[in-house]
Amino acid sequence: MDFLSPTRYVPMNRRRRIYEGKGKILYEGPEPGTLIQHFKDDATAFNNKKHEIIDGKGVLNNRISEYIFNHLNAIGIPTHFLRRMNMREQLVREVEMIPLEVVVRNVAAGSLSKRLGLEEGTQLPRSIIEFYYKNDELDDPMVSEEHITAFGWCAPQEMDDIMALAIRVNDFLSGLFLGVGIRLVDFKIECGRMWEGDMMRIVVADEISPDSCRLWDIQSNEKMDKDRFRRDLGGMLEAYQEVARRLGILNDNDRPAGSGPVLVK
Numbered sequence: 001m002d003f004l005s006p007t008r009y010v011p012m013n014r015r016r017r018i019y020e021g022k023g024k025i026l027y028e029g030p031e032p033g034t035l036i037q038h039f040k041d042d043a044t045a046f047n048n049k050k051h052e053i054i055d056g057k058g059v060l061n062n063r064i065s066e067y068i069f070n071h072l073n074a075i076g077i078p079t080h081f082l083r084r085m086n087m088r089e090q091l092v093r094e095v096e097m098i099p100l101e102v103v104v105r106n107v108a109a110g111s112l113s114k115r116l117g118l119e120e121g122t123q124l125p126r127s128i129i130e131f132y133y134k135n136d137e138l139d140d141p142m143v144s145e146e147h148i149t150a151f152g153w154c155a156p157q158e159m160d161d162i163m164a165l166a167i168r169v170n171d172f173l174s175g176l177f178l179g180v181g182i183r184l185v186d187f188k189i190e191c192g193r194m195w196e197g198d199m200m201r202i203v204v205a206d207e208i209s210p211d212s213c214r215l216w217d218i219q220s221n222e223k224m225d226k227d228r229f230r231r232d233l234g235g236m237l238e239a240y241q242e243v244a245r246r247l248g249i250l251n252d253n254d255r256p257a258g259s260g261p262v263l264v265k
C-alpha cells in the first residue's frame with residue numbers, strides 16, 4: 001500500500017461515514033485500513049452537557065495534533081497518524097480502539113484536585129497515570145488496572161505497553177511545551193491495536209490538542225486549553241491560536257485581523 005500517493009478524490013457526500021463523535025467525524029479512508037479523521041468546531045464539556053460551536057477550533061486542533069503526532073512518529077513512538085489532508089482532515093490508520101482514556105498528570109488540577117483536596121498548580125511528587133473507562137452513558141468513570149484486566153478491556157501485557165507509551169508521550173510533550181513557555185499540567189491519550197499481518201502493536205490514536213491537554217503559560221499561569229471553555233473564561237480560540245503560534249505552526253500574520261486582543265504573551 002502506498003500511503004504517499006496523492007489521494008484519489010472522493011466527494012464529501014459520497015464518503016462513508018463510520019462514526020460521528022462529539023468533536024470529530026470518522027470517514028472511510030482512500031485505502032483499506034485507513035480512516036479520515038475530520039475535526040469539527042464543536043466544543044463540548046461535562047459529557048456534552050455544555051456545548052458550543054467555536055469557529056475555527058477544528059482547524060487549529062487538526063494542525064496542532066498533526067504537529068504533535070508527526071513528532072511522535074519521528075522519535076519512534078508508534079501512532080495512527082499518516083498525514084494531514086486539508087484544513088480539517090487527516091489520514092490515519094484504522095485501529096481497534098481500547099475503550100480507555102489514559103490520563104497523565106504532572107501538576108494537580110481538575111478532578112484530581114477536587115477528589116484529593118490538592119490546590120490546583122501543586123507539583124505532583126511524580127507523574128501519575130490514571131485510567132477512565134470511555135463510556136458516555138456512565139460519564140467515563142475512573143477505573144484501576146484491576147478493572148481493566150478483569151473485564152478484558154485490555155490484557156496485562158497491553159497495559160504495560162500503554163503505560164510505557166503514556167510516559168514517553170509525557171516526556172516528549174513536557175519538553176516540547178516547556179521550550180515554548182508552556183507548562184504541561186496533564187493530558188489524555190487514547191490507544192488502539194494496530195494489526196500488521198499477524199503482528200499487533202499498541203499505538204497512540206485519536207488526537208492530542210488543547211482539547212485534551214491542560215496547558216498553562218509558564219509566566220502568568222494563564223490557561224491555554226479547554227478549561228477556558230469549561231470554566232467560561234472566554235478567549236478559547238485565541239488561546240489555541242497562541243499555542244499554535246508558539247509551536248511555529250501559525251505565523252504571527254496568520255492571525256485573522258480583528259480577532260481581538262491576544263490573551264497570552
Ligand SMILES: Nc1ncnc2c1ncn2[C@@H]1O[C@H](COP(=O)(O)OP(=O)(O)O)[C@@H](O)[C@H]1O
Binds near residue numbers: 023095096097192205
Ligand atoms: N485510528 C483510529 N481508528 C479507529 N477509531 C479511532 C481512531 N482514532 C480515534 N478513533 C475514535 O474516533 C472517535 C473520534 O471522535 P470523537 O469526536 O473524539 O469521539 P468521542 O465523542 O467518542 O470522543 C473516538 O471515539 C476515538 O476513540
Ligand SMILES: [Mg+2]
Binds near residue numbers: 021022023
Ligand atoms: Mg473524543
